[in-house]
Amino acid sequence: MMAKGAPPSDDGVVLRVAGLRKSYGDSEVVRGLDFSIRRGECFGLLGPNGAGKTTTLRCCLGLIDPDGGSIELVGLPVPQAARAARVRVGVVPQMDNLDPDFTVTENLVVYGRYFGIPYATLRARIPKLLEFAGLSSKGDVGIRTLSGGMKRRLTLARALVNDPELLILDEPTTGLDPQARHLIWNGLRQLLSQGKTILLTTHFMDEAERLATRLAVIDHGVMIASDTPQALIRAHVEPEVIEVFGDEALAWADAHGRALATRLETAGETAFCYATDPKPLLAALADAPGLRYLHRPANLEDLFIKLTGRELRD
Amino acid sequence: MIAAVYFRPPEFSLRWIHVWRRNLLVWKKLAIASVLGNIADPLLYMLALGYGIGAFVPEVGGMKYIAFIGTGMVCQSAMFTSSFEAMYSAFSRMHMQRTWEAIINAPLSLDDVMFAEWMWAASKAVVSTAAILAVILLLGFGHSWLAVWVLPLGFLIGLTFGAFGLVMNALAPGYDFFTYFFTLVLTPMLLLSGVFFPVAQMPPALAAAAEFLPLKHAIDLARPLLTGTAPAAVALHVAVLFAYACVAYFAALVLTRRRLLK
Numbered sequence: 001m002m003a004k005g006a007p008p009s010d011d012g013v014v015l016r017v018a019g020l021r022k023s024y025g026d027s028e029v030v031r032g033l034d035f036s037i038r039r040g041e042c043f044g045l046l047g048p049n050g051a052g053k054t055t056t057l058r059c060c061l062g063l064i065d066p067d068g069g070s071i072e073l074v075g076l077p078v079p080q081a082a083r084a085a086r087v088r089v090g091v092v093p094q095m096d097n098l099d100p101d102f103t104v105t106e107n108l109v110v111y112g113r114y115f116g117i118p119y120a121t122l123r124a125r126i127p128k129l130l131e132f133a134g135l136s137s138k139g140d141v142g143i144r145t146l147s148g149g150m151k152r153r154l155t156l157a158r159a160l161v162n163d164p165e166l167l168i169l170d171e172p173t174t175g176l177d178p179q180a181r182h183l184i185w186n187g188l189r190q191l192l193s194q195g196k197t198i199l200l201t202t203h204f205m206d207e208a209e210r211l212a213t214r215l216a217v218i219d220h221g222v223m224i225a226s227d228t229p230q231a232l233i234r235a236h237v238e239p240e241v242i243e244v245f246g247d248e249a250l251a252w253a254d255a256h257g258r259a260l261a262t263r264l265e266t267a268g269e270t271a272f273c274y275a276t277d278p279k280p281l282l283a284a285l286a287d288a289p290g291l292r293y294l295h296r297p298a299n300l301e302d303l304f305i306k307l308t309g310r311e312l313r314d
Numbered sequence: 315m316i317a318a319v320y321f322r323p324p325e326f327s328l329r330w331i332h333v334w335r336r337n338l339l340v341w342k343k344l345a346i347a348s349v350l351g352n353i354a355d356p357l358l359y360m361l362a363l364g365y366g367i368g369a370f371v372p373e374v375g376g377m378k379y380i381a382f383i384g385t386g387m388v389c390q391s392a393m394f395t396s397s398f399e400a401m402y403s404a405f406s407r408m409h410m411q412r413t414w415e416a417i418i419n420a421p422l423s424l425d426d427v428m429f430a431e432w433m434w435a436a437s438k439a440v441v442s443t444a445a446i447l448a449v450i451l452l453l454g455f456g457h458s459w460l461a462v463w464v465l466p467l468g469f470l471i472g473l474t475f476g477a478f479g480l481v482m483n484a485l486a487p488g489y490d491f492f493t494y495f496f497t498l499v500l501t502p503m504l505l506l507s508g509v510f511f512p513v514a515q516m517p518p519a520l521a522a523a524a525e526f527l528p529l530k531h532a533i534d535l536a537r538p539l540l541t542g543t544a545p546a547a548v549a550l551h552v553a554v555l556f557a558y559a560c561v562a563y564f565a566a567l568v569l570t571r572r573r574l575l576k
Contacts, residue, residue, distance in 0.1 A: 024576065063418060064575055065319065083327070083421045091419035097412035101340045110339065113332045114420035162420075 012039045014166045014197045015060060019069035022055050022221075029055045031221035032069070037166070042188070042198040044212030044229075046205075046304060048313040052221040053201040054094070057170055060199075061086060074165050087115055090159030092169040096151050098143050104130070104154055105139040108161055115162040125161065132187065133157035149180025156187055167191065168199045173207060185210055205300040219308045229300055236306055237298040238262045238274035242281050244293045245270040252291055256284045267310055274298070320571040324564070325425040333417060333430030334437070341438075352395055352442035356387040357449055363510065375512050377541055381455045385540045386509030388446045388464055389471055389532040392439040396472035397500060400435040400479025401492040407431075408483065414574070424574055428567050432476050439472025440465055450540065458542030467539070470555050471532045477562035484569035503529045508537075528558045 013036045020033040030052045037043040047053050059066045060073060062082020071078040073085040098107050108129060112122040130136045133153040143151065152172065159167060172188075173181040188198060188211055202208050208215055209229050216226040225232055242261075244253060246269065253271035258264050260280045261273035273281050278295060285293050341348060364380025374382040407413040414427050443464055450456045482495045506520065507513070507529035513521050524530045531551040538545040545551070 061419065083423065086419070086421040093412070093415060093419065095412060097416040099336070099340075099413060099416075100411060101343060106339065110332075110336050111416070111420065113335065114329065114417060114422055116329070116332075116421075 013037065013072070014039050014074060015199060016072040017056070017060065017069070018071075020056065020059060020066050020071065021068035022052075022059060022064070022066050029221050030059070030066070033218065033221070033223055035216050035223065035226065037197060037199055039165075039197050040192070040195050042192055042200060042211050042213050044208040044215035045199065045201045045218065046203065046208055046215055046300075047201075047218040048203065048308050050313055051219045051308075053218065054170060056218075057168060057199075057201065061089070061091065061168070087162065088165045090162060090164035090167045092155050092159045092167070092172050094170040094174065096148075096155055098151055098154060098158070100143050103140050103142055104135055104146070107143065107154065108158055111158045112161040117162060122161070125163075129157040129160060132160070132190070134183065147180075149176055149183060152176060152180065152184060153187065156184065160191075164196075166197045166199060170201050171203070172200065173202070173204065181207070205304055209300045217304065217307050224307050225303075233298050233300060233303050237302045238276050239298055240275050240278045240295070241298050241302060242273040242275065242278055242285070242293055242295050243270055244273065244285065244291055246290070246292050248288075248290055252288055256288075257281065260284055265305075265310070272302075274302070316568060316572055320568045320575075324429070324567055325423055326429070327423070327426055329422050330426040330430040330433070333422065333427055334434050336413075336417075337430070337434045338437075349441065349445055352391060353445045353449060355394070356391045356446055359390075360384050360387050360449070360453075375537075378455075380453070381450075381541070382537075383510060384446075384450045384453065384455055385537045386507075386533055388443055388450070388468070388540070389507075389529055389536050390504060390509055391442045391446045392468040392471035392532075393475045393500065393503070393529055395442040396435040396439040396474075396476040397479045397495065399438045400431065400476040401482050401486070401495065402489060404431050404435075404480065404483045405486055405489065405492075408570075408574075409486075418574075424571060425567065428480065428563075428570055432473065432480060432563055432566075435476025435479060436469045436472030439476070440468045443468025443471075456540040456542075458540075460539045460542055460544065463539045464536050467532060467535055470552065470559070471529075473559040474528045474532075474555050474562070477559050477566055480566035481562055481569060484566055484573050503527055506530070508533045528555050531555055 016036040018034050020030050021028065022030040033056060045053050045056065058064045060071055060078065062079035062085065065079050074088045076085040078085055099110060102110060105126060108126050109122055127136070130139055133156065135150060135154060138146070138150070146154065156172070173184050176184065185207070192198065200208070200211060212229060214226070214228055215232070216223050218224065225236065227235065244257065249269055249271050250266055253264055253266060253273070257271055257273050261275050263274040265272045275281055282295065285291060360380060360383055364383050368379035371379045373379070414424070417427055418424055447456065447461060447464055478495070478499070482492055486492060506516070506524050507527050508524070513524045513530060516524065531554045535545045535548065535551050
């Protein structure tokens with residue numbers, strides 16, 4: 001076992017996953033996944049529901065045993081040394097699981113004890129954690145009176161109680177309103193600027209685009225693309241998008257859009273015209289005054305839809 | 315079919331203590347209400363049946379009926395308290411509040427959490443045993459140092475029924491499920507184990523069947539202890555309770571691993 005505070009691997013890799021496989025019965029949920037996260041990165045793991053994100057995280061934490069492949073977390077083999085590895089990792093789960101019977105401070109103290117942190121150390125850390133969560137005045141308040149955003153921020157602060165080398169966040173802003181999401185993002189950016197390493201799963205593309213320095217798109221248990229967000233968009237999607245919507249949009253798309261766009265997709269009453277050169281499309285739209293459209297640069301959502309398709313995943 | 319991996323032996327670490335302390339901290343906030351709840355039910359039985367039926371039945375097994383039923387109530391209380399803790403309360407922590415999930419993301423394993431819950435259920439059984447013991451002493455029975463032995467006995471009863479409760483917890487889809495355990499296991503156990511009347515009163519077949527009930531063995535220990543005599547066949551009674559406790563605990567561990575570690 002490594003001494004507390006020892007650096008992870010020499011090469012700066014905080015998490016290394018190689019050839020990871022996991023099946024449930026006849027269905028193979030993770031089918032040979034490889035990725036690694038270096039210190040200081042914010043790595044985004046994207047994928048539709050059921051793509052294998054949560055299973056991958058549970059394997060990385062040593063909560064379930066993989067059927068194949070290897071995992072090295074903060075320099076330790078998982079699941080063999082999972083307990084020692086988890087001492088140096090923080091986790092923000094998908095659903096809040098704060099202790100409802102405790103105050104804000106008690107939640108941090110009790111959670112810190114699970115890591116074996118001495119009370120004096122905890123007591124010194126807590127004011128900073130409360131300040132980070134914007135809950136300095138709420139230390140003695142019960143959890144039940146906190147808003148959803150406050151609970152999430154406290155959950156994030158709780159994950160930092162052991163000053164982790166890697167912070168794992170499973171859909172950290174699902175269910176939050178826009179204001180609360182921005183506060184969480186600010187907090188995460190602050191952590192990144194302090195040199196923390198983050199592994200983030202999300203299905204909010206704006207979240208991934210804002211935070212992730214590198215990301216991987218996984219679907220059906222395999223990685224289908226991995227790079228920086230900008231490089232992925234450049235490599236897979238035409239640079240500009242014109243969304244045409246309204247009653248006549250689909251008819252217009254069939255008559256004109258399809259010929260002028262590099263690639264055209266429809267979803268409901270909207271036609272997505274992907275183009276390297278948008279000028280002919282814009283000119284054609286100028287001649288169709290009844291139509292509404294939005295001209296914008298391609299983003300991560302376009303990439304995600306292109307790679308994983310438009311059909312609904314439940 | 316349960317996959318072989320869930321049958322691995324229990325993994326032990328001292329970190330379970332932090333989970334036990336977590337439960338203690340919650341309990342301390344509600345301790346008075348909780349202890350009153352522990353006492354109220356058995357106390358009502360003891361007084362109502364003790365004085366009500368006791369008026370018709372002056373002596374049972376060589377003691378006043380209220381003393382007879384009081385010694386049964388010590389065991390009954392330990393049984394109900396630990397069962398309740400390991401079912402309703404543990405289910406809240408495991409399923410509703412997802413407290414266990416939070417804990418196993420820290421450097422604790424599910425085995426640590428289960429062990430802590432088991433110890434906690436048994437600890438609460440000791441608290442309720444102590445509360446009933448205090449009532450019995452106040453009513454003027456059990457004045458012998460031997461009576462103190464019902465506290466470790468309460469712990470052992472708590473281990474047995476706490477483990478049963480954890481089995482139910484691992485299988486429960488919701489709180490309603492626990493009603494089966496009360497109706498099909500605990501109530502018959504209460505009626506057949508000699509809490510309200512001596513086991514010898516029953517037909518021979520039922521009396522023989524009662525020998526397999528853990529509560530009967532608990533009462534065989536508690537009753538002499540509270541009347542100031544050393545119980546007979548201590549090793550047998552302790553062994554039966556402990557065997558039930560260990561087998562049920564391992565079953566609970568396997569079933570809970572299957573439920574949560576996937």
